[in-house]
Amino acid sequence: MLELGGVSLITLLPVAFFGVVASFLGGATKRMSWVRAGERSLAYAAFLVTLAVAVLVIQFFRNDFTNSYVANHSNAALPLFYKATALWAGQEGSLLFWNWLLSVYGIAVLLVHRNRNRDLMPYVTGILLVSVAFFTVLNVFIANPFRPLVIEQASNQVLFTPGDGLGLNPLLQHPVMAIHPPTLYLGFVGFAIPFAFAMAALLARSPGARWIRLTRRWTLLAWFFLTTGVLLGARWAYVELGWGGYWAWDPVENASLMPWLTGTAYLHSVMIQERKGMLKVWNITLVAATYFLCLFGTFLTRSGVVNSVHAFAQSPIGAYFIAFIVSGVFLTVVLVRSRREYLKSEATFDSMISRESTFLFNNLILLAACFAVLWGTIFPVISEAVRGEKISVGPPFFNKVNVPIGLFLLFLTGAGPLLAWRKTSFAGLRRNFTIPVAAAVVLTAALLISGVRNGYAVVCFALGVFVVAGILIEFSRGTRTRMRQTGETLFRALGGLVWRNNRRYGGYVVHLGVVLLFAGIAGSAFNKDVRGEVGEGETLSIGDFAVRVESIEEGATPNYEFERADVSLLHDGEVIRALRPERRFYLASEQPSSEVEIYSTLREDIYVVFASRGPAGGAVIQIYHNPLVKWIWIGAIVLTFGTIVSFLPGGGRKRHP
Amino acid sequence: MSFKGNGKFVAGFTVIVLALGYLAFSGYEESKAYYRTVAEVKVLPDDERHLRLKVNGNVEEGSIRFVGDGVDFLLIGDDQSLPVEYRGSDPVPDTFRDGSEAIVTGNIRDDGVFEAKKIQAKCASKYEATYDSEAHTITTVEEADTY
Numbered sequence: 001m002l003e004l005g006g007v008s009l010i011t012l013l014p015v016a017f018f019g020v021v022a023s024f025l026g027g028a029t030k031r032m033s034w035v036r037a038g039e040r041s042l043a044y045a046a047f048l049v050t051l052a053v054a055v056l057v058i059q060f061f062r063n064d065f066t067n068s069y070v071a072n073h074s075n076a077a078l079p080l081f082y083k084a085t086a087l088w089a090g091q092e093g094s095l096l097f098w099n100w101l102l103s104v105y106g107i108a109v110l111l112v113h114r115n116r117n118r119d120l121m122p123y124v125t126g127i128l129l130v131s132v133a134f135f136t137v138l139n140v141f142i143a144n145p146f147r148p149l150v151i152e153q154a155s156n157q158v159l160f161t162p163g164d165g166l167g168l169n170p171l172l173q174h175p176v177m178a179i180h181p182p183t184l185y186l187g188f189v190g191f192a193i194p195f196a197f198a199m200a201a202l203l204a205r206s207p208g209a210r211w212i213r214l215t216r217r218w219t220l221l222a223w224f225f226l227t228t229g230v231l232l233g234a235r236w237a238y239v240e241l242g243w244g245g246y247w248a249w250d251p252v253e254n255a256s257l258m259p260w261l262t263g264t265a266y267l268h269s270v271m272i273q274e275r276k277g278m279l280k281v282w283n284i285t286l287v288a289a290t291y292f293l294c295l296f297g298t299f300l301t302r303s304g305v306v307n308s309v310h311a312f313a314q315s316p317i318g319a320y321f322i323a324f325i326v327s328g329v330f331l332t333v334v335l336v337r338s339r340r341e342y343l344k345s346e347a348t349f350d351s352m353i354s355r356e357s358t359f360l361f362n363n364l365i366l367l368a369a370c371f372a373v374l375w376g377t378i379f380p381v382i383s384e385a386v387r388g389e390k391i392s393v394g395p396p397f398f399n400k401v402n403v404p405i406g407l408f409l410l411f412l413t414g415a416g417p418l419l420a421w422r423k424t425s426f427a428g429l430r431r432n433f434t435i436p437v438a439a440a441v442v443l444t445a446a447l448l449i450s451g452v453r454n455g456y457a458v459v460c461f462a463l464g465v466f467v468v469a470g471i472l473i474e475f476s477r478g479t480r481t482r483m484r485q486t487g488e489t490l491f492r493a494l495g496g497l498v499w500r501n502n503r504r505y506g507g508y509v510v511h512l513g514v515v516l517l518f519a520g521i522a523g524s525a526f527n528k529d530v531r532g533e534v535g536e537g538e539t540l541s542i543g544d545f546a547v548r549v550e551s552i553e554e555g556a557t558p559n560y561e562f563e564r565a566d567v568s569l570l571h572d573g574e575v576i577r578a579l580r581p582e583r584r585f586y587l588a589s590e591q592p593s594s595e596v597e598i599y600s601t602l603r604e605d606i607y608v609v610f611a612s613r614g615p616a617g618g619a620v621i622q623i624y625h626n627p628l629v630k631w632i633w634i635g636a637i638v639l640t641f642g643t644i645v646s647f648l649p650g651g652g653r654k655r656h657p
Numbered sequence: 658m659s660f661k662g663n664g665k666f667v668a669g670f671t672v673i674v675l676a677l678g679y680l681a682f683s684g685y686e687e688s689k690a691y692y693r694t695v696a697e698v699k700v701l702p703d704d705e706r707h708l709r710l711k712v713n714g715n716v717e718e719g720s721i722r723f724v725g726d727g728v729d730f731l732l733i734g735d736d737q738s739l740p741v742e743y744r745g746s747d748p749v750p751d752t753f754r755d756g757s758e759a760i761v762t763g764n765i766r767d768d769g770v771f772e773a774k775k776i777q778a779k780c781a782s783k784y785e786a787t788y789d790s791e792a793h794t795i796t797t798v799e800e801a802d803t804y
Contacts, residue, residue, distance in 0.1 A: 170751075171751075241750075242748060242750075242751065243747040243748065243750075244747070349666065352665050352666065352669070357666070360666070361669070361673075364670055364673065365673065368673070368674065368677050372677065372681055375681075380692070389691065389692075390691070390692035391689050391690065391691055391692070392689070392690050392692070392711060393684070393685050393688050393689055393690075394688035394689075394690065394762075395688065396684050396687045396688040397681065397684035397685050397687070397688045397689075398684070399684070400680045400681070400683060400684030400687075401677055401680050401681045401684060404676075404677070404680065405677070408673075529746060531726045531746075531748070532726060533726075591751070591752070592751045592752075592754065593751045594748070594751055609748055611748035611749070612723055612748070612749070613723075614723065615723060615724070620723070620726070620748075622747075622748050
């Protein structure tokens, strides 16, 4: 088995490199034989990576601990489901998984586009295969998932098959963690496609916004997965890590946020190129930045360059990633410069008070956020290189910059759709802004009167109402116009409106989701927590809530041993829920893990952690009172729904291939 | 991008960038932490005693004592040990236990005790581990949190 996996990876190497050469020759000479050879290489590559992935999964299922990767990330008693997810639990497997997703995407792109875009497709195939080749090099030479387990015995290297594996990191033994990495990777990898088309359009001297239209839905798909991946990561951190929060500005989290920020900027700025033929260089820059940040994110999470106290030396993979990204950026810049005559702007900006200018500010501010996050994340590395002193920055840095950016974005989210393209007249302003502004003012007054004193939170809620009011006006205007024109009933007209303009109205639904998400985040301004040792029958209170420990139990499963506190959650003295926070000790990996319990309502979450056993034999319980958190997850669902609406073919315009 | 005859955009962008720059700088001043080894903390010059520090080491076996709502332990690095008192607001991470690699963030007190506000820990046998010789025990390969 091990050999089969290893051989498939080694065979992949020449296939991918040949495919790159064949595809670029095909693009340059327009000879069909080369083009087809390139396409076939991609198909073979996809087959070989699939084979390697299948071998690895089978080895996990069969507890084949001759494979060191399997022995290090699984054990016999691990539930079957987690054996499958252990595929991406470590560096070697994740890189293989990346490569697999990339080649599968590649095949899908070929099937959809190859017959109608003959000029672009050879280059697209070639560019995708460059990434395939890169990841194959990593898998073959640095992080091979098919290494036999070798141990040192009397200073000799000997093969060794242990009776059981070391087990999967318990933090990864959670259903959300099973879907979070693949989702995030589908997002990361997915941006390879618009990037490949952008470069192909430059190479083939294909003018205009054709590459943007061709990749609109691929981009949306990648953005959808990236967004869902980031939010699932937050969800996982919240329910699994046991510190009561969902975002810590950890380098791994930042790694996924950065391409999201540039990708979101890109989704907005392409509309200006499609509509007005402007920002051509800018869009190529954004899509390239997004893909390189996806690679950079993979590098950050996989190399440990920032988290680690041992800096660069520790994983050779970092050097490969840096070399690949730097040469990619260099080639992109050279290509853009050599094609600048195709990238001239066809129009100029007319007014500050216009749809375009909100898009421009949106782009600027998203990029500023991305830059700040990047800077903060790699600051220890930069400061060490420049000043010889390793300095890190913490959450206050990220929050201070990003909270105002977030609020300004929220404002633009509301204002943009209410402004006309080119120029908005004063009458137009008054007509569109009166109701949303009034709604925001009323809410602000109500919040201040009811004693809410956190400035940022008040501004966030007020802007939220401003955005929602604007969206409702858009929906109601469109629906009424349609009812007048077609004589349809309310719901038919609403449905028809969204169906015919699904990109626009789906976008509004996404905005609505963002508002809910922001409201949930603003709730964190009012978080409280308490910790104390609680014996059986005793209580610990926080605000109107209290936790009474009824009993402390101990037990074991084949996978782990546990201590559990059976507690009652009280609200105003009444028992409302029985909760059972646990501390587990996973046997194979010798890892402790806390299983928190959350009482979640639309108003607030009560998050209960069994932190440890206290000196007096009681349970040390920590309770977090987190208002509005649930709105983050609700916002995420709304956002997902909106993305799907925009993604659907719709009935409005002619479908593009 | 083209801003022909439109200085207003440039002015608007400049204001935003300056404001964010100011916020970034104040956030940096508020949260910067200097990496120091245990040995360096032991002989910290007076003008660095007020700095927020990040110290890396291993938790000495058997030194962990849970006290009230915090934990005391010894952090070992460069064959020296540093007494640490953690009284932060979050529970200690699951990965924090005997022998695990830990990074503490906080300040050094005049009595030489390190007052930690935050603990990050990486378990000795966690994430990426490999089998070791006859004993079939486990040793760690240095590797960052790879989840």
